[in-house]
Amino acid sequence: MVLPTGCQHRGSPDALIAEIQKQRAEKDASYKNSPSSPIPDELKKDFPGLSYFPINLRYRHQLPLHKFEKPESFKITTSSGVERAALKYGYFEFDLDGQRCRLQVYKLLDIQSKYPGYLFIPFRDATSGKDGYPGGRYLDFVENDSGMYVLDFNLAYNPSCAYGKAGYNCPIPPEENRLSLAIRAGEKYLAATH
Numbered sequence: 001m002v003l004p005t006g007c008q009h010r011g012s013p014d015a016l017i018a019e020i021q022k023q024r025a026e027k028d029a030s031y032k033n034s035p036s037s038p039i040p041d042e043l044k045k046d047f048p049g050l051s052y053f054p055i056n057l058r059y060r061h062q063l064p065l066h067k068f069e070k071p072e073s074f075k076i077t078t079s080s081g082v083e084r085a086a087l088k089y090g091y092f093e094f095d096l097d098g099q100r101c102r103l104q105v106y107k108l109l110d111i112q113s114k115y116p117g118y119l120f121i122p123f124r125d126a127t128s129g130k131d132g133y134p135g136g137r138y139l140d141f142v143e144n145d146s147g148m149y150v151l152d153f154n155l156a157y158n159p160s161c162a163y164g165k166a167g168y169n170c171p172i173p174p175e176e177n178r179l180s181l182a183i184r185a186g187e188k189y190l191a192a193t194h
Helices: 013-033
Strands: 059-066 066-077 083-096 099-108 119-121 135-142 148-152
Touching: 059 083, 066 099, 083 148, 135 148
Parallel strands: none
Antiparallel strands: 059 148, 066 083, 083 099, 099 119, 119 135
């Protein structure tokens, strides 16, 4: 889980790009050096950093969260077959490449005490299994009082399961969060870590 730092940042395009580049550099350093990194220990020495699509601000949208009046409880399946309690909390709608898209926003109930207001979008798109991780990618948010959010696919990241280290239990994007178009933004799949 990567909680957002600076994703609500407002400023010039150059400032936004610099902020994303800074976040990427910090994540690369953490994945190379941290004991809790999902990169297998034997690969850390030569770890070149994560692979990313070029930053493209057309994949950044400021949107209202359409919250459900009565969020529906369901179980989200994980990579290890475990089911985690969650809520279908709301959705974002946006236009991209001439298509109207909708992504469901979930609340994982087992982590709300540690991360209050944590909202989660697991998704797959046409890059999944090609340039993107086959199991999809994630976006995180913290709920706010305004109801407006920045949905920035430049911040989309791979689940920890993508890197080959055992012990992770990553939610699989439900069918309703599978987009037919290619989101060529955020992290690519770095197959070389396997």
